[in-house]
Amino acid sequence: DTAVSQTPKYLVTQMGNDKSIKCEQNLGHDTMYWYKQDSKKFLKIMFSYNNKELIINETVPNRFSPKSPDKAHLNLHINSLELGDSAVYFCASSHNLGVTEAFFGQGTRLTVV
Amino acid sequence: ILNVEQSPQSLHVQEGDSTNFTCSFPSSNFYALHWYRWETAKSPEALFVMTLNGDEKKKGRISATLNTKEGYSYLYIKGSQPEDSATYLCALLFYDKVIFGPGTSLSVIP
Numbered sequence: 181d182t183a184v185s186q187t188p189k190y191l192v193t194q195m196g197n198d199k200s201i202k203c204e205q206n207l208g209h210d211t212m213y214w215y216k217q218d219s220k221k222f223l224k225i226m227f228s229y230n231n232k233e234l235i236i237n238e239t240v241p242n243r244f245s246p247k248s249p250d251k252a253h254l255n256l257h258i259n260s261l262e263l264g265d266s267a268v269y270f271c272a273s274s275h276n277l278g279v280t281e282a283f284f285g286q287g288t289r290l291t292v293v
Numbered sequence: 294i295l296n297v298e299q300s301p302q303s304l305h306v307q308e309g310d311s312t313n314f315t316c317s318f319p320s321s322n323f324y325a326l327h328w329y330r331w332e333t334a335k336s337p338e339a340l341f342v343m344t345l346n347g348d349e350k351k352k353g354r355i356s357a358t359l360n361t362k363e364g365y366s367y368l369y370i371k372g373s374q375p376e377d378s379a380t381y382l383c384a385l386l387f388y389d390k391v392i393f394g395p396g397t398s399l400s401v402i403p
Binding site for chain 2: 213221225235236238270277279280281284
């Protein structure tokens, strides 16, 4: 059983399209995150939710909107995709805002053409 | 902007050597420091969560220490094995942000 699963694993789409990446965790965690791995391979936090409440909202374009329908899911919706959005996006989850270890999904490689 | 630094950037060691690398930070206002191991084409895997000054954690041949007063955490690997080859990341958790270091890339030569 995969603890944190993201779908799709690969996403190729045209500029201007709207797309979603889904994330689900079956660990019973209360905190979920979205990270972007930039072109220099750095991991940067985008959003964090705790018990479905947004607690970290980094400076990302408002074309990116997270949605947490319940504690086990944190989806990332991206409007009007741009070339610069091409990256690997990782979802992760943990207990209690990260005072316990975080588990990462396998990543979604988004390519905007 | 708070910078989390890791040194060295990359490291090549022989199998059996012990090694260590550093995560350094200018602020102690975080509530947790995480160490991760990240193999190519995989996702980061948690190694340790450290929360208190003086924390020491150990998992097999890998251990870590945290010194918040002087602003660093060390990760030690004893008797490196080829399967230890990976990038090792540290991350500082604040209530309003998470900041990752750039990582130390370790290659263990058989």
